[in-house]
Amino acid sequence: MNKEDKLVLGGREFNSRFILGSGKYNLELIKAAVENAGAEIITLAVRRANTKDSENIMDYVPENVTLLPNTSGARDASEAVRIAHLSRELGGGDFVKVEIMKDSKYLLPDNNETIKATEILAKEGFVVLPYMYPDLYAARELENVGAAAVMPLASPIGSNRGLATKDFIQILIDEIDLPIIVDAGIGKPSEACAAMEMGASAIMCNTAIATAKDIPMMATAFKNAIEAGRSAYLAGLGRVLTRGSESMDPLTGFLRD
């Protein structure tokens, strides 16, 4: 991989294009997953503190990793802003993934509320990465109000169903002048690779890793897939013939003449 090929978010440079989630798996495995993923950014959630048997996730996150706290649980912009303030107070830094869902069945992000929260938090100096439904107009608004990237969903969160919104993510990649980070629903390394080949800037993945039989090994598989997809994008994919074929071999006529 080209050393100069950096992911830039809020003026900060990252070599890795794999943003790792930390939900739904044993804290003991976080370090191995981060290392195998080569991840430089990890997401966290803010929740009511547990009593008695709680462990502090911060003890398991390697120090050089940038934290990306999310606002999951927020149902509107004001709740997302409230969670972002708490996450900063908890030592989460100035990165925030805005995640606002009104609907608890499909867990789809509310783009309107997401735009409102992004505007407020960007003005306050947060580096805002909004999770959104891949809609061009909403993405343009997010860009206008100061988002550092946009994070369109590939398919319903936690579903491992892959790139269901592929065509619409491609529109965002083509039209929006911000990093496009594909988030939610990516279930297989091949899907992460496909999104990177399309020109996505990064992949955010949690459930596919957390529900794999071997979590650290799956983190490695995703790392390799994301790097392969990025290289393919930078290399420029070969053209596709709509009909017919074309020999790759020199035309050797000697067998017939």
Added chain:
Amino acid sequence: MVKINGQSLEAAGRNLLEVVRELEFKDNSYVIEYNLEILKKEFYDKTTLKDGDVVEVVSFMGGG
């Protein structure tokens, strides 16, 4: 009555830090939101709970 993390407690008139310690949050990595305002740590033991207060004690957990 005071609400702490959604649970109603007879804690009016008591010191916030004492009550939170009794609830045995394992470490002090949490942040306290007191009536929707983030409370700086130096005010934990200077705050006397009153009837109707809403306290949230939050920390980071795994998430995507």
